[in-house]
Amino acid sequence: MSRLLLISVGIVMCAVVGFSVWHWGIKASVDDPEPLGPIEPKPSVLAPPKAEGPLLFRDVTSSTGVNFTYRTGEDAEQFTILETLGGGVVLIDFDRDGLLDIFLTGGGTFAGPKKTEIKGLPCKLYRNLGDWKFQDVTLSLGLDGIAFYSHGGSVADFDRDGWPDLLVTGYKKLVLFRNTANPEGGRRFVDVTEQLGLKDESWSTSAAFADANGDGYPDLYVCHYVDWSFDNHPHCPGGLPGVKTQVCQPQKFKPLVHAFFWNEGGKKFRDATAEQKFEAVGCGLGVVAADLNDDGKPDFYVGNDATNNQLYWNRGGRLEERGLTSGVALNDEGRYDGSMGVDVGDFDGSGRPSMWVTNFQGDLHALYQNLGREVFQHRSRFTGIAALGQHYVGFGTGFVDLDQDGWEDLVIANGHVLQHPVLSATYRQRPVLMHNQERNGRRYFVDISSRGGPFFDTATLGRGLAIGDLDNDGWPDLVFSHSNSPVALMRNTGGESSPNRWLGLHLTGKGNRCLVGSTVKIQAANRKITRFLKGGGSYLSNNDSRQLIGLGQDSGRVSVTVQWSWGATETWAGLEAGSYWKLTEGASVAGLPVK
Secondary structure (H helix, E strand, O other), rough: HHEEEEEEEEHHHHHHHHHHOOOOEEEEOOOOOOOOOOOHHHHOOOOOOOOOOOOEEEEEEOOOOOOEEOOHHHHOOOOOOOHOOOOOOEEEEOOOOOOEEEEEEOOOEOOOOOOOOOEOOOEEEEEEEEEEEEEOOOOOOOOOOOOOEEEEEEEEEOOOOOOOOOEEHHHHHHHEEEEEEEOOOOOEEEEOOOOOOOOOOOOOOOOOOOEOOOOOEEEEEEEOEEEOOOEOOOOOOOOOOOOOOOOOOHOOOEEEEOOOEEEEOOEEEOOOOOOOOOOOOEEEEEEEOOOOOOOOOOOOEEEEOOOOOOOEEEEEEEEEEOOOHHHOOOOOOOOOOEEEEEEOOOOOOOOEEEEEEEEOOOOOEEEEEEEOOOOOOOOOOOOOOOHHOOOOOEEEEEOOOOOOOOEEEEEEEOOOOOOOOOOOOOOOOEEEEEEEEOOOOOEEEEEEEHHHHHHOOOOOOOEEEEEEEOOEEEEEEEEEEOOOOOEEEEEEEEOOOOOEEEEEEEEEOOOOOOOOOOOEEEOOOOOEEEEEEEEEEOOOOOOOEEEEEEEOOOOOOOEEEEEEEEEEEEEEEEEOOOEEEEEEEOOOOOOOOOO
16 A cells, blocks of 8 residues: 555656646656756756867858847846847848848837837848948838838748849738839839738738749748737746746637638739638747759748647648658657757758758757658757757757868757746757768768857857858858847858868749749759749848758769759759859759859
């Protein structure tokens, strides 16, 4: 009887402990406790292990002219879930001079006698002048009037006039700006949201453009979050002694229905949410569009916070949700994660796109390996991802070949949403670099953050992250957005010491049609490399639309085959490494290399 009593007590205690550590999707290990007691500052989460090799990045922010901070309004001490999302980074060559410009969302604040009036703060557009110098052109480009609490952005040529347009998302507002000629010279952005019938008064976060029906015009998927407002703002006590109030977890609110809009000839957007049979089942934070099953059509993968992730297969314009049956809705324990950032890449050299998702504290970041036939397998433990632990809260992210060896690595922007998190997590957290290496005949990710330089050993409130070649030297650079602290520009210096070579591709469709869903295959002397043209990705952000492919030390010329979305397949042979080439659909000769 005494033994039965002990077993019963043990079961009850385990149940109590298990309940106590569930918080905002947290399922921490009970053998990794943090003693409760007085609240004290914590060091940065897990100092990066020592990695051999030269430094990969140099923080050049202070000399670039980019000086901007996304504000959340946390100083009002309202502890709203609105403050947790942060802002994104949009890379856009708005003037088509070959240099990537940077658009940054501004966030908002709380005003009024009771500090319950939600006010937007200015966004910024910085023009790339070359040589790592940027100029604030927000006012002259007509983007100084964004007056809502903004979060993210996306880029597409929605009217196919050859100029990239800009979408901005945020709380109960979404705005589309057309990139037009300025009568006084140069370019200008004009708000055409109402004119095009693009009405979205929900809480929009990440968005992805892709041509879902094959008419050449980019359609639009918009993630929506939860039904929070000041009329639905419960009090949530802190998880530690002495913490009276903290931000409520998303499970306190109902998820909102995501939105889908058909682009009708660049002249109108039609709400097709009901037509696609979307339901309020996911708290949407990240979305990426790419051809995930090699049928030439863009599919959509959605990262949801504290709800099942979703995968929409494109059945000729009809989106069919199959996240559960495809194996990408849950983790390897059969439960949902708190998901934020998403991306797609061929990490294992299979030629198939696998899915990558950053998650909340208590979850493993998820790597879903593409097995073919619309089936994926959770492989975080098998590929070294699990070695990062479960203390991070990951947001902006992406596959990126950091050292141009031809294998896609990973970068993650981290930062908690709770000022006083439980267990071993900290509020501010360092960003992470994961290198894709071979180990025992398979691909394995190793933390090499120490090679990122001092920035990657600095605790921040990371949110948005965009990846792009800002100086056209063939090495991918990084732009981080943080909550309530300045944006950071990281210059990739790998080309100064590495013998690895690279190839850049600028793809253009017939009539400037949308190419999201196209697949690029590179045949070098010793290997094949596959890359995918994507819409959306990362978190609240927009990456460089060009393809930058690392070739390792392969010194020969390469051939490039493009499987155009909704189109034929074409091959260009004899392209020389070390340049950006322009490949135009239907043109047999590649454009002259751009140095």
